[in-house]
Amino acid sequence: MSYHIEIDPTPSFDLSPYLYMQFMEPLGTTDSSVEAAWDFLTNQWRPQFIDTVRDLAPSTIRWGGILTSFWKWREGIGPRDQRKPMHNYLWGGLESNQIGIHEILELCQKVGAEPLMAINFAADGRPAYINTPTGDNRAGTPQEAADLVSYCNDPDHPERRANGQAEPWNIRLWQIGNETSYPKAGSRFTSTENAQNYLKFAQAMRERDASIKLVGWGDKERDGDKWWATELLATADDNIDYIAAHMMHQHPQRENTVLISQDYARDYNCTWEELDEIYGLVVTKLANLRQVVENAGSDVGLALTEGHLSLKPHNTNTLLHTWLSALYHARVMSLYERNGDFVKIATLADFFGTRWTVNAVMLGGPHQIAYLMPVGVIMRLYKKYSGSQGVTVPASIGTLELSASRDADKLYLHVVNTDLHRPQKLDIQLADTHIAQATVHEIAPDDVSAYVDHERPDSFASTEHTATVDDGMVSRTFPAASVSVVVLDLS
Numbered sequence: 169m170s171y172h173i174e175i176d177p178t179p180s181f182d183l184s185p186y187l188y189m190q191f192m193e194p195l196g197t198t199d200s201s202v203e204a205a206w207d208f209l210t211n212q213w214r215p216q217f218i219d220t221v222r223d224l225a226p227s228t229i230r231w232g233g234i235l236t237s238f239w240k241w242r243e244g245i246g247p248r249d250q251r252k253p254m255h256n257y258l259w260g261g262l263e264s265n266q267i268g269i270h271e272i273l274e275l276c277q278k279v280g281a282e283p284l285m286a287i288n289f290a291a292d293g294r295p296a297y298i299n300t301p302t303g304d305n306r307a308g309t310p311q312e313a314a315d316l317v318s319y320c321n322d323p324d325h326p327e328r329r330a331n332g333q334a335e336p337w338n339i340r341l342w343q344i345g346n347e348t349s350y351p352k353a354g355s356r357f358t359s360t361e362n363a364q365n366y367l368k369f370a371q372a373m374r375e376r377d378a379s380i381k382l383v384g385w386g387d388k389e390r391d392g393d394k395w396w397a398t399e400l401l402a403t404a405d406d407n408i409d410y411i412a413a414h415m416m417h418q419h420p421q422r423e424n425t426v427l428i429s430q431d432y433a434r435d436y437n438c439t440w441e442e443l444d445e446i447y448g449l450v451v452t453k454l455a456n457l458r459q460v461v462e463n464a465g466s467d468v469g470l471a472l473t474e475g476h477l478s479l480k481p482h483n484t485n486t487l488l489h490t491w492l493s494a495l496y497h498a499r500v501m502s503l504y505e506r507n508g509d510f511v512k513i514a515t516l517a518d519f520f521g522t523r524w525t526v527n528a529v530m531l532g533g534p535h536q537i538a539y540l541m542p543v544g545v546i547m548r549l550y551k552k553y554s555g556s557q558g559v560t561v562p563a564s565i566g567t568l569e570l571s572a573s574r575d576a577d578k579l580y581l582h583v584v585n586t587d588l589h590r591p592q593k594l595d596i597q598l599a600d601t602h603i604a605q606a607t608v609h610e611i612a613p614d615d616v617s618a619y620v621d622h623e624r625p626d627s628f629a630s631t632e633h634t635a636t637v638d639d640g641m642v643s644r645t646f647p648a649a650s651v652s653v654v655v656l657d658l659s
Contacts, residue, residue, distance in 0.1 A: 171565045171592065172595040173561070173570075173597070175579070175596065175598050175599065177574060179558065180509070182557055182558070183556055184511075186282075187504055187508065189226060189228040189229070190221075190517070190519040191518060192231060193519075194256065194263050194267070197261040199521040201518075201522065202267050204531050205217045205531055206271070208266065217531065217538045220539065221275075221279045222278075223540070224279075224529065224548050226547070228282045229282075229284070229519070230284040230286065230515075231285055232285075232343055232473065236288050237346065238291060240306065240312075241268070241316050244265040244268020245269055245331055251264070252265060253265060255302060255304075257297060257306070282341065283337070283341070285320070285339050285342050286344075287312075289313075289366075289369060290307045290357075292357060293358075293362070295355060310369045310372035318377075321337065322376070322377075341383065343383040343471070344366050347474075348385040348396070349385065352390065359394065359396045362399075362400060363399045363402070366384045367403055367407060371407060381410070382409050382410070383412045385400070385412050387413035398464050408468060411470055412473050413457055414473065415454075415474070415476075417449070426438050427479050428480045437588065440588055444586075446496075447503075469510065469511070470511050471513035474518070476517050484523060486525065487525075488541060488542065488543070489541065489542065489619040490617055491628065491649065492617070494542035495651065499584055499586065500516055503563075505571035506561070506571045529544055530622075532622050536622045537622060541620065555573035559572040567585060568586075568594060569584040569586055570583055578655055579655075580655055580656075581596065583650075583652045583653070588649045589648050589649075591648055592646050593646075594645075595641055596654065597640060604659055605656075606642045606655065606656050608633045608653070610631055611628050611629075611631075611650065612651075642656065
């Protein structure tokens with residue numbers, strides 16, 4: 169079967185660079201993530217880790233997660249021998265706070281990523297962090313959040329300068345609230361308290377720097393149908409720039425799922441069918457979020473600041489090492505790009521660690537190199553070959569799923585062949601636009617069970633091909649179960 173597409177290259181919307189965000193949170197004894205990337209003997213980020221993240225090239229790195237519900241930023245600044253360790257009340261163990269504001273932002277600078285800073289939003293109203301087993305109230309205040317804005321952005325802040333950072337970091341993106349609606353009622357804010365407290369924090373923070381962009385929590389209540397975005401948008405008015413939600417709960421829908429442990433390896437066709445069902449959940453939630461914001465009469469963008477496949481064993485399923493998971497994540501990335509008029513901040517994974525397979529970067533233990541998991545490979549490919557303006561294309565043609573963007577002189581067409589067994593041919597033309605030349609960057613393993621690990625870190629390296637332009641048309645056969653980027657030179 170051969171398909172044909174004629175693309176109107178006229179830009180339809182601005183495509184946000186923040187679509188390719190990575191998110192980090194110290195996970196305590198669950199996964200020795202953030203501190204495992206730090207060399208305590210030399211007091212620096214592990215050089216090979218830095219090289220790996222530079223290769224991933226995230227446009228944005230978010231500091232946050234549930235940890236920020238009990239995180240006190242002042243405990244992680246100043247001389248290292250005077251920093252106060254912190255109980256990790258969710259994930260277990262102690263955090264040394266050797267990774268604080270300065271170290272987080274140093275990582276961002278080293279890899280060329282813009283920071284997105286989450287703050288302690290009054291413990292998100294969670295009693296467990298307001299009255300802790302140690303008798304410590306870990307809830308943040310609007311004053312503390314505003315002080316952090318000043319510490320980071322005030323050009324003449326004396327405390328920051330005394331701690332060795334003369335120039336301000338000028339952080340633009342700030343998140344107020346994280347998974348605030350997820351605990352059961354009584355173990356969190358109500359939606360009204362979320363909106364009222366958000367406004368207090370937002371106003372206090374913008375008094376320190378009116379230029380910052382703010383993200384507020386608007387996802388649904390767990391096991392309920394109430395979206396918090398509606399009340400938050402009505403209360404916040406012009407004090408909010410993005411509505412945050414998490415694309416979590418991407419989990420199997422079948423009672424006798426094969427997406428558990430290594431059962432998936434028994435039947436890859438069934439595995440792909442189940443992954444397709446989960447993808448449908450992502451499509452539905454994104455459409456619902458768009459409708460909620462539109463019904464509120466708002467034009468704020470969507471910030472999907474977390475989200476990943478949730479498979480058993482919890483966050484350690486080996487399917488996520490395989491090419492089939494990369495193919496799934498490419499579909500999600502294309503979905504976000506096609507909806508780039510609304511989706512402005514997004515990620516497909518957690519960031520880095522030693523154990524969780526939902527990470528984009530796997531650190532491993534001593535004497536093991538850091539490498540990109542399949543989801544990281546996909547995010548790297550899309551980030552490297554994308555433009556700054558979205559171009560409208562069909563969501564799919566046959567088994568090929570598409571998204572497109574452009575710069576002044578190049579158009580980028582992302583193509584995911586969701587057929588595990590058959591290649592698909594596509595003829596590509598541009599309406600009223602000359603194609604000077606075409607290049608294809610492609611990842612097409614011979615087997616969907618192909619995988620990465622510390623011994624095979626480069627299993628999914630992309631290959632580059634020159635495509636022939638014949639009478640204004642590019643014809644390309646996309647291998648089965650492949651992810652490709654067709655780069656059309658318009659110069």
